[in-house]
Amino acid sequence: MRVLVIGGGIAGTATALGLHKAGVDVTVFEAHPDTAEDIGAFLTLASNGMRALAELDATAAVTAVGFPLTSLRLLDSKGTEVTHAPLGEADDPALRYRCLRRGELNAALQGEAVRRGIRLRHGARLVAVTDGPDGVTARFADGTTATGDLLVGADGLKSAVRRLLFPEARPGYCGQRVYYGYTGTAPVTAAQGAITMVRGSATAFGYTVSPQGRTYWFARAGGGPLPAAAAAAPSAGLRAQLLPLLREDRTPAADLVATADGEIMVVNAMEMPLGAPWHTGRVLLAGDAAHAASPATGQGASMALEDAVVLAKAVRDLPDPERAFTAYERHRRPRTEHNITVSGGLSRGTRAPSRPAPVAARPAGPDERLLRQLAWDTPLSPEPY
Ligand SMILES: Cc1cc2nc3c(=O)[nH]c(=O)nc-3n(C[C@H](O)[C@H](O)[C@H](O)COP(=O)(O)OP(=O)(O)OC[C@H]3O[C@@H](n4cnc5c(N)ncnc54)[C@H](O)[C@@H]3O)c2cc1C
Numbered sequence: 256m257r258v259l260v261i262g263g264g265i266a267g268t269a270t271a272l273g274l275h276k277a278g279v280d281v282t283v284f285e286a287h288p289d290t291a292e293d294i295g296a297f298l299t300l301a302s303n304g305m306r307a308l309a310e311l312d313a314t315a316a317v318t319a320v321g322f323p324l325t326s327l328r329l330l331d332s333k334g335t336e337v338t339h340a341p342l343g344e345a346d347d348p349a350l351r352y353r354c355l356r357r358g359e360l361n362a363a364l365q366g367e368a369v370r371r372g373i374r375l376r377h378g379a380r381l382v383a384v385t386d387g388p389d390g391v392t393a394r395f396a397d398g399t400t401a402t403g404d405l406l407v408g409a410d411g412l413k414s415a416v417r418r419l420l421f422p423e424a425r426p427g428y429c430g431q432r433v434y435y436g437y438t439g440t441a442p443v444t445a446a447q448g449a450i451t452m453v454r455g456s457a458t459a460f461g462y463t464v465s466p467q468g469r470t471y472w473f474a475r476a477g478g479g480p481l482p483a484a485a486a487a488a489p490s491a492g493l494r495a496q497l498l499p500l501l502r503e504d505r506t507p508a509a510d511l512v513a514t515a516d517g518e519i520m521v522v523n524a525m526e527m528p529l530g531a532p533w534h535t536g537r538v539l540l541a542g543d544a545a546h547a548a549s550p551a552t553g554q555g556a557s558m559a560l561e562d563a564v565v566l567a568k569a570v571r572d573l574p575d576p577e578r579a580f581t582a583y584e585r586h587r588r589p590r591t592e593h594n595i596t597v598s599g600g601l602s603r604g605t606r607a608p609s610r611p612a613p614v615a616a617r618p619a620g621p622d623e624r625l626l627r628q629l630a631w632d633t634p635l636s637p638e639p640y
Contacts, residue, residue: 256570259284259393259403261381261416266542266559267409268364271373272311273567276631281373282401284393285365286380286410296357296435296520297471299324299450302343302350303621304557307564310631314349316367321355322465323348325448332456334506342450344621354450354463354471360556381415384538391537405576406538407566409559412525414544424531428480429549430603431524434497435473436490438515445470453508457500459551459601460508472511475551476500477604480523490519524549526599529592534580541566546591551601554594562587565628568635582637586628589639 256279260267263285274281300308300317308314325345329337344350368375383394384406391406408416412426445451445464453460462472474497488496494512497519501509512519527547533540542559566583573579624640627633 256280256405257403258282258570259391259401259406261393261406261408262410262414262542262544263287263365263375263377264361264409264411264542264559265364265556266411266544266562267407268361268368268375269307269311269313269560269563270407270409270541270566271368271375272313272364272371273563274570275368275371275373276311277567277571279567279570282403283365283368283373283375284379284381284395284401285375285377288378297354297437298357298360298556299553300353300355300360300560301554301557302347302352303554303625304560305344305350305353306621307557307560307629309349310564310629311560313364313367316363317353317355317360318349320359320363321353323448324352324354324450324463326446326450328445328449328451330451330453330506332454332504332506334453334504337454339449352450354465381410384416384419386420386536386538404537405570408538408540408544409542410544412543412547414540416538417540417544420535420538421532424528426525426527426547429524429526429599431475431477431549431551432481432486432521433473433475433524433550434493434519434521435471436512436515436519437517438470438472438511439468440514440516451507453504453506455501455506455508456503458497458508460501460506462507462511470511472508472515474501474508474512475524475602481521486521486523490515490517493519493521496521524551524602526595526602529595533584533588537576539566539580539583546588546595548591548595549598549602552594552598554598558591558594561590561625561629564631565635568631572635573637578637582635585637585639586635590625 258281260283263283271281327342328339380396385392392402450463459475541562569579569583
């Protein structure tokens with residue numbers, strides 16, 4: 256079995272780690288010439304994503320970068336602390352939430368893939384896919400081709416694989432712009448390992464301070480999608496867009512952004528429509544290519560890591576591509592579409608942000624179904640558990 260994975264981001268490299276662990280011959284094709292793509296942005300991996308990494312034996316590679324988050328503080332629009340509670344599976348060092356720069360997470364996963372002997376080609380931008388009875392062929396912008404038994408489109412929100420096979424399935428704007436940046440001069444102090452969320456009148460704001468004293472922050476604000484030229488504005492222009500919204504409240508957010516010394520970035524939050532197709536013939540979509548969600552729940556990367564484990568188990572345990580892809584989709588679609596719905600609702604303001612549940616009311620860990628889906632030694636059933 257030879258598998259071509261298109262995209263060397265989170266879903267693609269993790270899928271390659273899973274397939275390789277399952278004994279499959281896998282090659283990753285990444286459009287960018289190096290690992291440093293989108294180095295500016297940061298994200299948090301949740302405990303469920305860290306659990307998927309553990310099943311791929313990749314905990315050590317990822318915990319070598321970034322820093323752990325163990326508690327969540329919630330402030331109201333007056334800056335008053337509403338709650339401060341443990342976050343996820345904070346007691347287990349391997350499963351704690353983790354905050355990382357996207358570039359360093361990609362580099363860690365790609366480095367681990369290469370260390371295990373997985374082939375990874377940079378500068379390979381897919382431009383065409385030909386699916387046939389005996390195999391699937393990918394063609395790249397440099398004129399080269401590769402043929403395999405299966406092809407996984409893990410090429411993100413703007414997936415070329417999806418555009419070629421399902422041109423009608425397109426992501427849409429979900430009502431928020433997301434600003435984010437860093438500062439070394441923030442007028443805030445934060446307990447080590449705490450992430451603070453501020454429920455502002457016009458924004459949802461969050462920040463955390465790294466062990467090196469650098470503050471990572473983001474703000475989600477409503478309004479129409481920013482045109483490309485406005486999104487590419489210099490940091491001073493983006494700061495000027497954001498500050499009036501933050502100054503409506505008496506929270507640390509406005510001062511933090513006003514003093515931010517690093518670059519400020521902004522993206523339009525996008526999501527895939529529910530029910531979009533995921534597979535045809537020998538080709539399957541994974542990660543954001545299949546089920547991109549608004550960033551509000553902070554689950555996109557963790558969902559991509561879960562995909563990787565379940566897809567590898569499906570290919571390992573089920574006898575042909577059609578059955579493997581169908582089982583994968585049955586297991587993954589309800590969970591990922593729930594995330595699209597909840598996250599989109601938060602972005603559109605149609606769903607109130609949930610407070611962290613009181614410690615006593617919180618379930619002890621993840622649900623049993625997810626544990627079975629992810630447990631490497633548990634065979635993947637053709638039907639959801
Ligand atoms: C502002 C923002 C904040 C977010 N914060 C969080 C967070 O805190 N926690 C979280 O879990 N998620 C977060 N997310 C979501 C998360 O970033 C995505 O869900 C995740 O990156 C999806 O991984 P992926 O591998 O599917 O796609 P990507 O990470 O986009 O990777 C796709 C890869 O495919 C490559 N590629 C693209 N086209 C081609 C081609 N034609 N040929 C070859 N290669 C190609 C790209 O170069 C890239 O390396 C956030 C998203 C945004 C926008």
